[in-house]
Amino acid sequence: MNKTEAIARRILGWKLNRWDRWFDFENRKFIPVSDFQPDKNLDHAMLIVKKLEQFGYTFTKSGDSEVRFNHVGGAGANLAEAITDAAYSIADTSSLPDGWV
Template identity: 55%
Template sequence: MNKTEVIARRILGWKLNRWDRWYDQEKENFIYDFKPEENLEHALFIVERLKGFGYTYSVIGKYEVCFNDVCDNGKTLAQAITNAAFSLADNSTIDEGWL
């Protein structure tokens, strides 16, 4: 799985419906062309979901963010959010019982 897939599945709890769209069962809607590294609006879906899980989101500098003590950076804010979320999800620090 790539970074986007890990985030969509493990953090957001979405299911891949087709090659170009995800399905959010909670909100019962489709998300087309999910690209959180390129689209700040998509990256903010991640922030809101993690806040709902109790994570604290903070911006350190221009393009560095933290979710609690997991921090990462990028060339843009959207990329920094995506990188930090991936670090969090890829290291299995998210309680999978949430999903």
């Protein structure tokens, strides 16, 4: 499972509807896999921040390339990559079911 897939499943709670699209149950809409690129698109990365804040995580950033969600940090070439990196660390180590980080 790659970073984007782990985040979509375990943090956002999306389900792969077909090989090429996610289904967002909360908003009742389909999202093409190619259209969700949180490491390249800051708006997509901020969806992750919003969801993790709903789960009780506190988001802090240090400049444009480092972030933290509580005690979990991430870094990247830009803010979107840093958010994706930190979120993946949370999603990858979580033993909770998808959508319940």
